[in-house]
Amino acid sequence: MPQESVKSPDEPTDAARPRPEPPRRRPAANPWLVAVDPSPIGETKRWVLGRTFPADRPLIDLSQAVPGYPPALELRRHLGALLLDTAVHGYTPILGVPALREQYAAHLSSFYDARIGADEVGITSGCNQAFCLALMSIAKAGDQVILPRPHYFNHDMWMRMQGVEPVPLDFRPGSGAVPHPEDAAKLIGPRTRAIVLITPNNPTGAVYPAETVHAFYELARRHGIVLVLDETYKDFLPEGTRPHALFGDPGWRETLVHLYSFSKVFALTGYRVGGVTAGAGLMAEIEKAMDCVSICPPRLAQEAALYGLRHLLPWARNNTEALKARADLLGAGLGRSNRWRLVSIGAYFAYVEHPFPGRRSTDVAKGLADEENLLTIPGDMFGAGQDRFVRLAFANVTDDSIPVVLERLERFGAPF
Numbered sequence: 023m024p025q026e027s028v029k030s031p032d033e034p035t036d037a038a039r040p041r042p043e044p045p046r047r048r049p050a051a052n053p054w055l056v057a058v059d060p061s062p063i064g065e066t067k068r069w070v071l072g073r074t075f076p077a078d079r080p081l082i083d084l085s086q087a088v089p090g091y092p093p094a095l096e097l098r099r100h101l102g103a104l105l106l107d108t109a110v111h112g113y114t115p116i117l118g119v120p121a122l123r124e125q126y127a128a129h130l131s132s133f134y135d136a137r138i139g140a141d142e143v144g145i146t147s148g149c150n151q152a153f154c155l156a157l158m159s160i161a162k163a164g165d166q167v168i169l170p171r172p173h174y175f176n177h178d179m180w181m182r183m184q185g186v187e188p189v190p191l192d193f194r195p196g197s198g199a200v201p202h203p204e205d206a207a208k209l210i211g212p213r214t215r216a217i218v219l220i221t222p223n224n225p226t227g228a229v230y231p232a233e234t235v236h237a238f239y240e241l242a243r244r245h246g247i248v249l250v251l252d253e254t255y256k257d258f259l260p261e262g263t264r265p266h267a268l269f270g271d272p273g274w275r276e277t278l279v280h281l282y283s284f285s286k287v288f289a290l291t292g293y294r295v296g297g298v299t300a301g302a303g304l305m306a307e308i309e310k311a312m313d314c315v316s317i318c319p320p321r322l323a324q325e326a327a328l329y330g331l332r333h334l335l336p337w338a339r340n341n342t343e344a345l346k347a348r349a350d351l352l353g354a355g356l357g358r359s360n361r362w363r364l365v366s367i368g369a370y371f372a373y374v375e376h377p378f379p380g381r382r383s384t385d386v387a388k389g390l391a392d393e394e395n396l397l398t399i400p401g402d403m404f405g406a407g408q409d410r411f412v413r414l415a416f417a418n419v420t421d422d423s424i425p426v427v428l429e430r431l432e433r434f435g436a437p438f
Contacts, residue, residue: 054163058182062175062403069391082423082430083397087224087370089289090418093326094337097288100329101322110325114318116309118145122328126297129331130280133256136269142299144308145319145327149254149283149296154180155315156279156298159307160248161186161215167250168209168217170201172373172404172411174224174252189214190405199226199366199373203237210241216248216279217241221265222255225404225413227349227368229259235266243277254283254296258342258369275301284323286370286417287338288330293323345369348421352414355428362431365411372414373401378435383409394430 066085075081092098104110117123123140131138146152153176161167163185169177171190181188189209193199206217217238221230235251242249249268256265268278280299285291298308312318330338349367356364361377376386383400390396390412401411416424 052183054185055183058179061179062399065403066387066391066397066399069388070395070397075395079395081395081397082419082427084414084416084419084427085397085399086418087286087415088291088418089286089341090420091289091341093289094330094334097326097329097334101326104322104325110321112321114321114324116313116318117143117305118319119321119324119328122324122331125328125331130269130299134264134267134269136267138269138299141302142275142305144298144300144305144312145324146296146298146312147316147319147323148285148294149252149281150176151294151315152281152283152296152298153177153250153252155308155311156250156281156300156304157181157184157186157216158311159300159304160250160279164213165215166211166213167215168206170219170223171406172199172225172401172408174220175403177218178405186215187213191217192407199223199228200230200234203234203241206238207241210245210247214245214247216250218250218252220252220254222258222368223366223371224254225371225399225401226366226373227371228366228373229265229368232264232266235268239266239268239271239277243273247277248279249277250279250281252281254281254286255369256282257287257338258345260346261339261342279304284327284330288326288334289341290323290326290330293320293326295319295323295327342369344421345417348416348419348424351421351424352416352427355424359428359432361436370415370417372416374412374414375410376412379410381409383412387412390430390434394434396427396430396434 063086070081120140122145123143127138127140127143146155157180166187166189167181168191169188171192178188191201191206191209193201219230219235219238221235239249253265259265268274282297284295300308346369349369352372353364353367356362356372356374363375365373365375376383378386383402387398387400390398399413401408401413
């Protein structure tokens, strides 16, 4: 008979024998997020990270839209005193403190000569969040939204992160970067949920005529889709200018979602405070999203916006006039250039065509940073087909910097 094998007392049993570990699977990042390029602001800032600049040729940063002045001193003193109040350190209602919602609704009603209720506005953590919440309430993955090109990059980024397809709407040559409603009409299909407009525009600075805004509104209304209108820069229009009369239509709540930012007008960019206006049904959906994203807007930021609306509109108007003078100075200088062509200009931005056919705008912008210590954002960061353009955000520089900017632009790559 065959002998049975006898195990040594020290030999492990099969159950106790160590087994090889299965290969570890790395957590997969959301592919929609992975497919989105990094923020252009972060990318361009890295071009000059760690560099030092001589006193006679300092860095001039025209990349990001920020006011070139701090908040009003009286606002800062007001907020400093508020910090001693224990009530300002807790949560607020999801869509903002009632006093600010009422004041903002009254401001909009006065500005547009319309009746807008406090329950039809919500306060958000900046206009970017207002857009994100609005889009979440309107479109789902697989839907389409028409987005004029060049686009504000965060709008495009957020859509793609959500699986919503941005459908580009290009402006016609010679239009001053203003899109045409007839071109948008050809892009509307069964998956279209909204059209997005920014006026005054980012990145081009273009101010859309009232008739253009109304035509887009009527187009959206006829097709049963939403017009998302971002008017972050409305306060920088000439005094007395009413950019449209959409809120005068009794049916606006079925079609219009309005976005706004307190950041630029009151120099509150770091506070993150904006607003969204919509009909009650959509506002209820926005409130759900807001509750999950940030519970409520920051309390101190809301107090800053409330103080600004109550006390600082004349202060803001003085700043607007100063920015208008700066825009005129830059626009006149670009108009004299035989190399750089001004496409459009507004309170915060100039969109210019660079004089290097065949060169990517990213290469041009990097060259400006490397050789002229001039930081700009290239057009190709605002969408495909924008290689010929560069954006200049001039609000955060002083008037005496404008001649230096023009000099550096003319010198860059000029033939000798």
